[in-house]
């Protein structure tokens with residue numbers, strides 16, 4: 153696992169957007185796994201700016217969703233499908249033909265989950281999976297004690313996650329669904345490159361547990377330690393509880409530039 157400490161969120165967004173641009177230059181139809189929440193927005197803004205300036209062509213990129221609320225109509229502005237259409241597909245000039253995600257409105261949710269896992273594999277697998285992190289260490293919607301081998305499935309949100317996400321629902325926790333579909337941790341670990349961005353002091357404890365704690369289901373993001381190519385990008389505030397901060401700074405500063413992240 154590589155830890156990269158950046159001065160602030162826009163710098164993290166730029167670094168990761170450049171890695172995505174490099175991937176698209178190598179593989180124009182790369183399958184990009186995208187996350188929701190506020191943290192990845194600077195990535196999407198930086199990547200869209202590169203597309204507008206002609207620095208990268210994203211016209212053949214494919215986009216895969218990480219997780220979704222269950223029971224929220226996909227037309228709802230806060231369904232993750234709507235959020236990704238607004239924040240990722242439209243700014244990159246992509247139509248919904250380029251998009252794949254689980255069906256949060258399916259009558260048979262379990263079948264929809266299995267179908268999504270199959271669709272990801274049939275699409276050749278995710279090339280680069282972006283991740284945020286919850287204050288409790290969740291990735292996607294894999295809440296603490298999710299199996300590290302889990303596949304895409306239905307989960308029940310913790311009260312804390314519903315409180316955290318109420319800000320997207322007019323601050324009203326009652327509007328936040330209780331159930332979600334999320335790629336499992338085992339599913340996420342199949343992506344070729346995992347890139348987690350965490351910014352702000354509120355994520356410092358979760359980042360320390362992810363990077364320097366044991367691999368444990370109680371902190372789902374710690375599963376990144378099992379992946380051969382995982383990059384954790386953190387701003388100074390999110391890095392503030394890491395013990396090995398000098399080591400991380402030193403190794404990144406001395407890394408050959410061609411290696412990228």
Ligand SMILES: N[C@@H]1[C@@H](O)[C@H](O)[C@@H](COP(=O)(O)O)O[C@@H]1O
Nearest residue numbers: 187188189190191284285286292
């Ligand atoms: N399902 C999403 C996660 O994918 C995201 O990482 C997390 C943190 O969101 P934020 O980046 O807004 O703190 O929120 C939600 O729970």
